[in-house]
Amino acid sequence: xxxxxxxxxxAAGDIARCAHPDPRWSGAADTAAVVAYGLAAxxxxxxxxxxxxxxxxxxxxxxxxxxxxxxxxxxxxxxxTPGNHEYYTKGALPYFAYFGARAGRPERSWYSLDLGxxxxxxxxxxxxxxxxxxxxxxxxxxxxxxxxxxTLAFWHHPLYSSGGxxxxxxxxDAWALLHAAGAELVLSGHDHxxxxxxxxxxxxxxxxxxxxxxxxxxxxxxxxxxLLFEKHSETRDASRNAVLRLQLREDGYDWELLEATPxxxxxxxxxxHGSAACH
Numbered sequence: 680x681x682x683x684x685x686x687x688x689x690a691a692g693d694i695a696r697c698a699h700p701d702p703r704w705s706g707a708a709d710t711a712a713v714v715a716y717g718l719a720a721x722x723x724x725x726x727x728x729x730x731x732x733x734x735x736x737x738x739x740x741x742x743x744x745x746x747x748x749x750x751x752x753x754x755x756x757x758x759x760t761p762g763n764h765e766y767y768t769k770g771a772l773p774y775f776a777y778f779g780a781r782a783g784r785p786e787r788s789w790y791s792l793d794l795g796x797x798x799x800x801x802x803x804x805x806x807x808x809x810x811x812x813x814x815x816x817x818x819x820x821x822x823x824x825x826x827x828x829x830t831l832a833f834w835h836h837p838l839y840s841s842g843g844x845x846x847x848x849x850x851x852d853a854w855a856l857l858h859a860a861g862a863e864l865v866l867s868g869h870d871h872x873x874x875x876x877x878x879x880x881x882x883x884x885x886x887x888x889x890x891x892x893x894x895x896x897x898x899x900x901x902x903x904x905x906l907l908f909e910k911h912s913e914t915r916d917a918s919r920n921a922v923l924r925l926q927l928r929e930d931g932y933d934w935e936l937l938e939a940t941p942x943x944x945x946x947x948x949x950x951x952h953g954s955a956a957c958h
Contacts, residue, residue, distance in 0.1 A: 682929060683795060683929055684723075684795070685795065685927060685929075685933075686723065686795030686796070686797060686926070687724035688724070688725055688726070688794065688924070688925040688926075688927060689717055689724065689726050689727070689922050689924055689925075689937075690726070690728070690833070690866050690893075690922065690923045690925065691710060691729060691898035691899075691921070691922045692729025692732075692835060692868025692896050693730070693731045693762070693868045693869070693871050693896040693897070693898050693899070693900040694707045694731065694732050694733070694746065694749070694898035694899050694900060695707040695746040695749055695750065695898075695899060696734045696899065696901060697733055697735070697744065697745040698735075702744065702745050702749050707746070707750060707898065707900075708749045709899060709920050710749075710897070710898050710922050710939045711752060711753075711899075712939070713921075713922050713937050713938075713939050713940070714726060714753060715752055715753060717924065717937075724756070725757070725794060726753055726757040726758070727757075727758050727759075727760075727799070727801075727833055727866060728750070728759040728760065729762070729833055729834075729866055729868035729895060729898075730759075730760050730764075730804075730834070730836075730869065731762035731763065731764045731900065732746050732762070732764075732765065733746050733764065733765075734900055735764060735767065736764065736768050737764050737765035737766070737767055737768045737771060737773055738768050738773055739777070741773075742773055747777075749899070750898075754777075754778070757778070757781065758792065758799070759778050759781065759782050760801045760802065760803065760833055760834050760835055761774050761782070761803055761805060762835040762836075762869065763805055763835065763836070763869070766805050771785065771788075772785060775788075787813075788806070788814075789801060789803055789814050789818070794831075794927060795927050795929075796827065796828070796928075797827060798827040798829070799830075799831045799832075799833070800818070800821065800830065800832040800833075801832075801833055801834070802814060802818070802832060802833070802834040802853055803834065803835075804850050804867075805836075811849075815853060815856065818856055818857075819856060822856060822859075822860035822862075823860075828929075828930070828957050829863050829929075830860065830861070830862035830863060830864075831864040831865075831866070831927070832853070832857050832862060832864070832865050832866075832890075833865065833866040834853075834865075834867060835867060835868055836849055836850060836867060837868075837870065837874075837892060837894045838865070838867075838881070838892065839879070839892055839909050839912075840869070840894050840909065841870075841874055841907060841912050841915060842871070842874065842894065842904075842906065843871075843904065843905075843906055844869055845906065851881045851882075852881075854890065855880075855881040857890060858881055858886075858889055863890060863891065863955075863957055864890060864891055864892075864893070864925075864932065865891070866892075866895060867893070867896075868895060868896040868898070869896055870894055871896045871900055871901055871903040871917070872894065872903060872904075872905060872915065873893075873896070873915070873919075873921060873951070874894040874905075874914065874915050875891070875892075875894075875912075875914040875951060876891060876909070876911050876912055877891065877911040878890055878891045879911050883909075883910055885911050893934070895923045897916075897921040897922070898920070899920050899939070902918065903917065904917055905917055914951045916936070916951070919938045919939065920938070920939040921937055921939055921950070922937045923935075923937075924937050930956055931954060931955055932955060932957070933952070933953070933954045934951070934952060934954075935951065935952035936952070938950060
């Protein structure tokens with residue numbers, strides 16, 4: 680039987696800083712050029728955005744004036760999750776209006792899809808307790824009925840981070856459910872840096888069968904420094920705008936961090952790269 684081709688995914692969060700006087704020359708434009716170059720080479724490739732699409736408040740004007748001229752170029756190939764800055768505008772309504780059905784609904788902001796041979800799950804890390812409980816109930820059923828060997832989840836606030844905001848415990852229960860179901864990867868943003876962790880459980884214990892987390896808050900906003908280093912942090916970088924490129928294979932995944940260099944000068948040596956097998 681022929682092995683199906685890998686699914687290519689480009690991911691980053693913390694993207695369009697609207698204080699920049701011209702979005703065409705912003706950090707978001709630089710990272711968008713990297714993504715657009717990759718998408719042009721592979722019609723099946725998609726984008727995962729990890730929240731805080733615009734700064735400072737996620738308004739409709741910010742989406743129109745800052746995000747749309749940059750990352751909006753590939754909105755029809757983007758699957759999003761909301762960040763805290765989207766919710767600085769009541770109910771994150773401009774976010775839901777901009778992305779439409781791909782973002783879910785204001786009352787049900789979580790969803791799943793199949794990408795290649797992987798199940799991909801978008802969760803909302805901003806919810807009030809009742810809505811979060813409904814999200815967890817849905818997640819249990821989603822994982823129970825998931826026939827795929829490999830699973831990736833993404834949300835905005837990282838459970839583990841050495842960055843300025845630090846580790847955010849809000850999604851610990853979601854992490855525990857995903858870990859118990861054998862999920863592989865979690866992608867988050869929030870801290871404006873790049874960090875890769877070794878696989879671990881929901882309580883910070885290293886576990887070869889745990890989930891590997893990437894923090895990819897390098898979409899173009901501005902870099903912020905690392906503070907207290909968390910256990911099991913394997914790689915940290917707060918020196919560049921960049922996008923994470925994943926190859927989701929039938930039995931594993933490959934990753935590489937692509938710095939926002941001009942498209943005609945692709946990374947000869949990515950700042951971080953590697954491979955791992957699914958459980």
